[in-house]
Amino acid sequence: MKRFVMVCGDQGGTGKSLMARALADRIRCEQRDALMIDGDGEIGNLYQFYAKGEPVPGQIENGVAPIHFTGPEQERDQLLATVDLGRPVILADMPAAPLTQLKQFDGDTGFFAELTRSGYRPTFVNVLSPFSASTRTVREMIELAGKQADYVVTLNQWFGDHEDFFMWYGHANSPPSSGYTMRPDYGGVEIAFPRLQAGLLVAIDELLLTVSDAREDTRLTTLQRSRLHRWMQAVDAEPDEVTGYLGLTRRQ
Incomplete structure (x- = not known):
């Protein structure tokens, strides 16, 4: 569907x-x-x-x-x-x-x-x-x-x-x-x-980065990239409950 x-x-x-x-x-x-x-x-x-x-x-x-x-x-x-x-x-x-x-x-x-x-x-x-x-x-x-x-x-x-x-x-x-x-x-x-730290969101927005691009961008600090990775994992874990509603693939 x-x-x-x-x-x-x-x-x-x-x-x-x-x-x-x-x-x-x-x-x-x-x-x-x-x-x-x-x-x-x-x-x-x-x-x-x-x-x-x-x-x-x-x-x-x-x-x-x-x-x-x-x-x-x-x-x-x-x-x-x-x-x-x-x-x-x-x-x-x-x-x-x-x-x-x-x-x-x-x-x-x-x-x-x-x-x-x-x-x-x-x-x-x-x-x-x-x-x-x-x-x-x-x-x-x-x-x-x-x-x-x-x-x-x-x-x-x-x-x-x-x-x-x-x-x-x-x-x-x-x-x-x-x-x-x-x-x-x-x-x-x-x-x-899940909550994304305000300063990290500001940094991503300032650089006009997508979430995945920000995860690999060395203009962000290692700590910022690590926190972003954890946030991405938490976000991905939630839609797994409703992947059919969202047109996504269920993560294994």
Whole structure:
């Protein structure tokens, strides 16, 4: 089954684009026949770090297609047009808070029904912070696509550990988030996204390196490269639970 993976977050700063970069890196390492899309166009993280050369209209052989999903209608339409290329995996780093636009887009084009007709199963990867606005997006996401999609809820440990996500899990004075209770009924899974040290992320960003390239780049210190390697191992260990949803190969 072909996969259309959309990485989402309720607003900027949840770690959405870093998660998209981690998935893009694994797709590249596995040499998957994939198309990658940056929903923020040429200014987005995925495009800046993983595009090779200038964008080619219609198809990006080894790079990233920039689509301004919050822009004019003809830009949004390109998201659905990408299925005509027939790639087994499409990875889209969506703009912040995309669910309202996706709902309108689905109403205008029948987006989810067309994905099914084209042999694609959509996957939402929702990167969460501990705050209520973020946890609410899981319910909104499920209400948008229902059982037409699969769901990977990703708790970004940059913001803390399990106990810091009490708005998601619930606590003594408050029940769990509605998305938390709905997720199992829709086959959704939950994973953790390990924390990457801030200074190391800044160093990678300053050099405009992909994750794998940074691991081998001697402009980083041995300690930085070692920490990055451990982080990459931790990231790879999490998607092994949901490789089918993400269009990846299960690691042995």
